[in-house]
Amino acid sequence: MNAHREAGCQAPRDDALPFDAALARIIDAIRPLADRERVPLRAALGRILAVDVISGVDVPPHDNSAMDGYALRAEDLPAQAERSVALRLVGQSLAGGGRPAAIGPGECARITTGALIPPGADTVVVQEAVSVTDARVTVSGTQRPGQNIRRAGEDLARGTAALTGGHRLSPADLGLLASLGCVEVEVLRRPRVAFLSTGDELRGLGQPLAEGEIRDSNRYALFGALARLGVDAYDLGTVADRPEALRATLARAADGHDVIISTGGVSVGDADHTRDVLATLGGIDFWRIAMRPGRPLAFGHIGGTLFFGLPGNPVAVMTSFYQLVRPALGRLAGGHTHGPRRLRARALEAIGKRPGRTEFLRGILQQDINGEPCVRLTGPQGSGILRSMSLANCFIVLGHASGPVEPGQWIDVEPFDDCM
Numbered sequence: 153m154n155a156h157r158e159a160g161c162q163a164p165r166d167d168a169l170p171f172d173a174a175l176a177r178i179i180d181a182i183r184p185l186a187d188r189e190r191v192p193l194r195a196a197l198g199r200i201l202a203v204d205v206i207s208g209v210d211v212p213p214h215d216n217s218a219m220d221g222y223a224l225r226a227e228d229l230p231a232q233a234e235r236s237v238a239l240r241l242v243g244q245s246l247a248g249g250g251r252p253a254a255i256g257p258g259e260c261a262r263i264t265t266g267a268l269i270p271p272g273a274d275t276v277v278v279q280e281a282v283s284v285t286d287a288r289v290t291v292s293g294t295q296r297p298g299q300n301i302r303r304a305g306e307d308l309a310r311g312t313a314a315l316t317g318g319h320r321l322s323p324a325d326l327g328l329l330a331s332l333g334c335v336e337v338e339v340l341r342r343p344r345v346a347f348l349s350t351g352d353e354l355r356g357l358g359q360p361l362a363e364g365e366i367r368d369s370n371r372y373a374l375f376g377a378l379a380r381l382g383v384d385a386y387d388l389g390t391v392a393d394r395p396e397a398l399r400a401t402l403a404r405a406a407d408g409h410d411v412i413i414s415t416g417g418v419s420v421g422d423a424d425h426t427r428d429v430l431a432t433l434g435g436i437d438f439w440r441i442a443m444r445p446g447r448p449l450a451f452g453h454i455g456g457t458l459f460f461g462l463p464g465n466p467v468a469v470m471t472s473f474y475q476l477v478r479p480a481l482g483r484l485a486g487g488h489t490h491g492p493r494r495l496r497a498r499a500l501e502a503i504g505k506r507p508g509r510t511e512f513l514r515g516i517l518q519q520d521i522n523g524e525p526c527v528r529l530t531g532p533q534g535s536g537i538l539r540s541m542s543l544a545n546c547f548i549v550l551g552h553a554s555g556p557v558e559p560g561q562w563i564d565v566e567p568f569d570d571c572m
């Protein structure tokens with residue numbers, strides 16, 4: 153047991169790692185997964201491409217019309233805008249209708265969007281700009297030579313990289329890969345992440361609550377966060393505040409998972425066993441971060457499995473998850489990673505803050521009447537007040553060195569994305 157706990161005194165306040173240093177240590181400890189698997193195209197949504205995809209075809213495969221109208225030769229267009237010319241309508245080209253016949257001087261062909269350009273033609277005039285009588289099409293001189301033609305390979309030329317390894321596949325990417333004819337895609341294996349709650353006071357849904365007991369809400373929030381990130385998540389349930397029970401669960405989970413996330417039991421209370429168990433099963437890298445919420449967080453490993461002991465308070469769980477676990481899982485997953493998307497917004501209210509820790513408050517980001525971004529708090533910010541997270545659309549980030557915020561001051565915000 154930790155000496156401070158035995159003595160019943162406060163943990164020292166100066167050994168907490170600055171947030172940036174903690175994040176850097178976590179990221180440093182992670183080697184990206186490299187195992188690959190082939191999956192059907194639709195199953196590849198949200199997965200990370202393992203290799204570059206080089207196009208074996210031109211997209212589009214042939215020159216084609218961008219509009220419904222008439223294909224003609226630019227040399228037949230009148231030289232002056234106020235002049236017009238009547239061309240003989242000699243054929244047609246419909247999308248999917250096969251190779252059209254060539255057109256000669258003074259001729260044109262009916263054409264639809266996506267249809268092949270007839271040999272000899274190099275310009276398409278939209279049908280709204282012509283008049284047609286007795287197989288003669290009258291075109292004015294206001295047309296531009298070469299207009300309304302989509303060139304073969306203009307979207308993607310054969311031999312060029314359509315997508316590069318490490319890219320997370322979006323809906324547009326599935327469409328792009330389908331346009332290349334890809335039936336299967338080679339992607340990286342997903343991280344396997346086990347999660348659990350600890351606490352004698354926790355009861356599952358549907359179980360009766362005795363006095364002093366509460367619902368285990370963290371497992372649901374974590375389930376949601378992990379599901380949105382697209383990792384393979386395994387719910388290990390709720391574990392009692394007994395070191396042997398926790399040790400048995402963690403030892404089992406370390407086999408077959410890349411990451412274990414627990415909540416609760418990382419602080420200095422009498423029933424907080426997570427750190428002791430982690431120290432005996434594996435190792436603790438650090439356990440306190442100068443951030444709020446989320447100050448107690450035990451990061452370490454059990455064998456080759458990374459371990460995140462998140463604090464029990466529900467908002468601390470979510471904040472440390474988004475700020476520390478999420479970037480870690482992003483690096484582990486092997487994809488290109490991006491830092492947080494921070495913007496500046498004007499504070500609509502005063503916010504108390506003392507230097508020496510990074511604070512992540514929950515805010516509502518909007519535009520003021522001048523169209524400038526402004527942000528207000530979601531209300532009380534206690535780390536047990538999960539509604540502060542639920543109402544928010546952004547984190548307000550007050551850096552390690554920053555002091556109190558005045559109304560009207562520009563501050564950093566991180567808008568939630570579709571993973572939150």
Ligand SMILES: Nc1nc2c(c(=O)[nH]1)N[C@H]1C(S)=C(S)[C@@H](COP(=O)(O)OP(=O)(O)OC[C@H]3O[C@@H](n4cnc5c(N)ncnc54)[C@H](O)[C@@H]3O)O[C@H]1N2
Binds near residue numbers: 350367417445463465
């Ligand atoms: N003397 C000190 N006390 C505390 C400190 C400190 O530095 N010195 N830090 C506080 C901070 S900050 C946090 S955060 C918490 C972290 O506590 P633990 O990780 O030990 O978590 P627990 O004690 O198990 O639980 C804290 C709180 O959260 C509730 N909880 C836990 N799990 C769940 C769950 N799955 N669903 C819903 N709610 C949960 C639990 O009932 C407690 O109320 O320590 C402070 N104390």
Ligand code: MOO
Binds near residue numbers: 445448465
């Ligand atoms: O770090 Mo604790 O999260 O403030 O409640």
Ligand SMILES: [Mg+2]
Binds near residue numbers: 416417418420
């Ligand atoms: Mg505790």
